Amino acid sequence: MDDKNKKHITSYQTYGIVLVGLLILTFISVGVTWIELGPLTVTVALLVASVKVFIVLTYFMHLKYDSLFIKLMVAGIFILFAVIIVITFLDYWFR
Amino acid sequence: MAKLDTPALEQSFLNNHGKNPIRAWLFSTDHKRIGILYLLSIGFFFLVGGLLGGLMRIELIAPGETIMDPQTYNGVFTVHGLIMIFLVVIPGLSAVFGNFFLPILIGARDVAFPKLNLLSWWLYIFGAILAISSQFLGSGAPDTGWTFYAPYSTETGSNVVLAVFSAFVLGFSSILTGLNFIVTVHRMRAPGMTWFKMPLFPWSLYATAWIQVLATPIVGVTFLMIVAERLFQIGFFDPSLGGDPLLYQHLFWIYSHPAVYIMILPAMGVVTEIIPTFAKKHIFGYKAIALSSLAIAAVGYFVWGHHMYTAGMSGTARWFFSFLTFIVAVPSAIKVFNWVATMHKGSITVRTPFLYTLAFIFLFMIGGLTGLWLGALATNVHLHDTAFVVAHFHYIIFGGMGFAFFAGLHYWYPKMFGKMYDEKLANVAFVIIFIGFNLLYFPLFIIGMQGMPRRYADYLPEYTGGHFWSTMGAIVLITGALLMIYNLIIRTRKKGTPAEMNPWGGKSLEWTLESPPKEHNFDEIPTITENPYNY
Numbered sequence: 001m002d003d004k005n006k007k008h009i010t011s012y013q014t015y016g017i018v019l020v021g022l023l024i025l026t027f028i029s030v031g032v033t034w035i036e037l038g039p040l041t042v043t044v045a046l047l048v049a050s051v052k053v054f055i056v057l058t059y060f061m062h063l064k065y066d067s068l069f070i071k072l073m074v075a076g077i078f079i080l081f082a083v084i085i086v087i088t089f090l091d092y093w094f095r
Numbered sequence: 096m097a098k099l100d101t102p103a104l105e106q107s108f109l110n111n112h113g114k115n116p117i118r119a120w121l122f123s124t125d126h127k128r129i130g131i132l133y134l135l136s137i138g139f140f141f142l143v144g145g146l147l148g149g150l151m152r153i154e155l156i157a158p159g160e161t162i163m164d165p166q167t168y169n170g171v172f173t174v175h176g177l178i179m180i181f182l183v184v185i186p187g188l189s190a191v192f193g194n195f196f197l198p199i200l201i202g203a204r205d206v207a208f209p210k211l212n213l214l215s216w217w218l219y220i221f222g223a224i225l226a227i228s229s230q231f232l233g234s235g236a237p238d239t240g241w242t243f244y245a246p247y248s249t250e251t252g253s254n255v256v257l258a259v260f261s262a263f264v265l266g267f268s269s270i271l272t273g274l275n276f277i278v279t280v281h282r283m284r285a286p287g288m289t290w291f292k293m294p295l296f297p298w299s300l301y302a303t304a305w306i307q308v309l310a311t312p313i314v315g316v317t318f319l320m321i322v323a324e325r326l327f328q329i330g331f332f333d334p335s336l337g338g339d340p341l342l343y344q345h346l347f348w349i350y351s352h353p354a355v356y357i358m359i360l361p362a363m364g365v366v367t368e369i370i371p372t373f374a375k376k377h378i379f380g381y382k383a384i385a386l387s388s389l390a391i392a393a394v395g396y397f398v399w400g401h402h403m404y405t406a407g408m409s410g411t412a413r414w415f416f417s418f419l420t421f422i423v424a425v426p427s428a429i430k431v432f433n434w435v436a437t438m439h440k441g442s443i444t445v446r447t448p449f450l451y452t453l454a455f456i457f458l459f460m461i462g463g464l465t466g467l468w469l470g471a472l473a474t475n476v477h478l479h480d481t482a483f484v485v486a487h488f489h490y491i492i493f494g495g496m497g498f499a500f501f502a503g504l505h506y507w508y509p510k511m512f513g514k515m516y517d518e519k520l521a522n523v524a525f526v527i528i529f530i531g532f533n534l535l536y537f538p539l540f541i542i543g544m545q546g547m548p549r550r551y552a553d554y555l556p557e558y559t560g561g562h563f564w565s566t567m568g569a570i571v572l573i574t575g576a577l578l579m580i581y582n583l584i585i586r587t588r589k590k591g592t593p594a595e596m597n598p599w600g601g602k603s604l605e606w607t608l609e610s611p612p613k614e615h616n617f618d619e620i621p622t623i624t625e626n627p628y629n630y
Contacts, residue, residue, distance in 0.1 A: 077309060080396060087397055087415070088345050094409035 009065050018059045025052050103593070104513045107611040124209035125614060130195030131511065132216050133186060138580075140182040140223065145573065147175040152535075152569040155562045158554055168552035169238035170253070174230050176241030177258060181265045182223050184496050185354060188361035189307075190219070190272060192503050193300045195511060197276060199605045200294045202285025202623060204615045207278040211271050218268035225261035229254045240550060242351070245332030245343035249324045256325060259318040266315040269357070273307025276300050285604075287623035294603050294627045295384050299364025302388040306353045306360075310396070314350035317343065344406055348399035356395040358492055359459075360388055362499030363430055366452045369506050370434050371628045372601040373449040374441025378628045380433035387426035394423045401470050405479045413472055420470035427463055431456060446599065447521040451502035454529050458494025462487055465540065480550075482561075483543025486536045494532060501528070501579070508583065509594030513611040516587045524582060527575030534568025603627040 029048045037044060057063045063074060104110065108127045111119045120128060151171055154161045163171065194212065198205050206212050230236045233254035239247055248255050280301045284293065320331045321343075330336025332343040371378045378384065400408060400416030434456060443449070465487040468474045478484065509515050539547075542561035547554055554562065597606040604627070608616060 080309065080393075084349060084396065087400070087412075088349075090415055091341070091345070091400070091408045091412035094411035095407075 103609045108614045126194050126205050133190040144178040152566040156566040165552040170236030173237045184358045202621045203283035206275050208275050215268045215271040222261045222265035229257040263318045266311045269307045270311045273304035276304040295367040296364035298385045299360045299388045302392040303360045310350045310353040317346040348402045352399040353395045358496045362496045365499045365503040369452045372599050374438050375630050376441035379436035387429045390426040404475045417472050448502045448506035450525050455498040462490030481543035482539040482547040485549045486539035489536045509598050514591035515594045520582045524579040531572030538565045
């Protein structure tokens with residue numbers, strides 16, 4: 001890969017929009033704690049956090065512009081993470 | 096450090112070329128110098144940890160109080176574990192031989208991020224200072240054991256916060272080294288070096304690096320959760336605050352079981368380099384060994400629950416973890432079969448590194464197979480938290496990682512320092528270390544099966560014999576280790592002969608360089624056309 005000839009491929013405007021989006025999602029995370037959702041409180045918090053992770057990976061960490069190989073590596077890590085969560089819950093679900 | 100008295104040494108990375116020597120070493124971004132900084136630091140902490148272990152053995156030589164009270168004993172075994180795990184065996188082979196030889200073995204001039212590499216070492220030193228300080232500052236030495244199990248670790252009055260923070264900082268060092276090695280292997284291989292032309296030590300470092308990067312953050316966050324619970328009463332683990340103590344054990348072992356593979360995978364890589372060199376034969380099952388490193392790294396993530404069989408986990412989780420524990424033995428066994436098959440009908444020369452390698456296989460087999468006793472649900476109930484676990488663990492970590500470290504040190508010492516050590520003395524030290532090791536740890540299997548609990552400062556009279564012989568073994572082992580250190584440092588410095596470029600007749604790239612190598616390793620980056628084990 002010819003790194004020297006690579007240009008910045010994401011505009012400052014996009015970064016600005018992403019930043020505002022992340023801040024809004026943060027307010028949502030905090031905001032839902034004031035609403036009584038029962039067990040769904042954690043679900044909502046995790047969903048919002050997942051969306052934020054997706055945005056950060058895609059734009060701030062340039063995954064959108066990376067090769068398929070790198071994307072697959074990241075996907076592999078998320079699969080690993082998911083498997084660890086599922087195995088942990090083999091304890092909690094069947095205790 | 097070797098004296099610069101030959102032309103090769105004059106031109107090597109060891110020469111400061113007129114710069115301030117202390118500054119030139121402490122702020123060097125040369126991967127070889129950083130590897131030696133790690134060697135010196137890890138060697139120092141190995142001696143400190145070994146001294147603490149020796150004190151524990153003296154306390155246990157006879158029933159009753161011998162040299163320390165039980166609370167001091169708790170502090171000593173905690174800091175022994177903290178130092179040995181986080182400062183010695185986790186960085187161990189990766190940080191020393193990985194730093195020194197990874198770029199050379201793949202035909203590169205340095206790692207991908209040299210400054211980050213130096214930062215890793217400085218973080219290691221900072222974490223080490225915090226770990227040692229935790230013994231002396233605050234409200235007393237931490238007394239939880241290196242596992243920091245909650246809820247005790249969230250309640251004890253001892254200095255847990257500083258101890259876990261030191262492990263947190265050391266974790267950053269480990270992550271940065273892993274990150275550096277992953278990028279180095281992906282981006283810095285010499286032209287023509289495809290994945291399956293890469294030597295097997297870099298393969299093992301690559302697999303290890305993934306564990307370092309992906310598993311370490313989990314324990315880092317877990318340690319922060321302990322701090323949050325202690326300082327702000329946030330209920331993660333303490334049931335009285337709404338927490339779950341088993342959650343701590345899950346999170347801790349999600350990292351700390353893969354951490355065992357951080358320790359042992361590079362060790363396997365080192366012996367995989369040594370065996371073909373001394374058998375003068377192509378490594379048997381190259382691809383199987385390479386891929387089994389990845390398989391160990393992958394499956395090793397999913398077996399953490401075997402540390403928790405008696406903790407109150409669900410039955411479903413227990414049989415699932417037991418099943419996976421038996422599965423993870425398969426890729427390890429593949430490696431052992433391939434090492435033995437490489438030796439079969441080889442033209443074997445028995446030199447010091449090869450002796451340590453044979454000992455590694457023998458001891459690792461004992462450690463590995465007793466791991467299956469512990470991995471089986473029924474026997475685990477009997478053996479859990481006994482001296483049997485201590486023996487198993489030390490056979491894997493010291494018998495495995497430690498002996499492989501000594502093997503690598505004797506194998507690459509002439510390349511690193513440009514001097515050849517006294518091999519007869521090295522062999523004598525090996526025999527003493529091997530006997531001392533087995534005398535120290537084997538009796539613990541027996542008294543463990545008889546019911547001797549671990550982490551106890553005192554015991555019933557029926558365990559006296561086992562403890563006595565174990566302490567005798569510690570004395571023999573320490574004697575052998577001191578002889579090895581004398582041989583490698585003092586005697587070689589005074590009487591060592593200049594090392595040849597390729598003293599063992601190896602085929603991989605490090606043996607094409609001067610002993611010791613120049614600052615930038617290669618005058619011209621080599622083009623790789625064949626497998627590194629073509630004997």
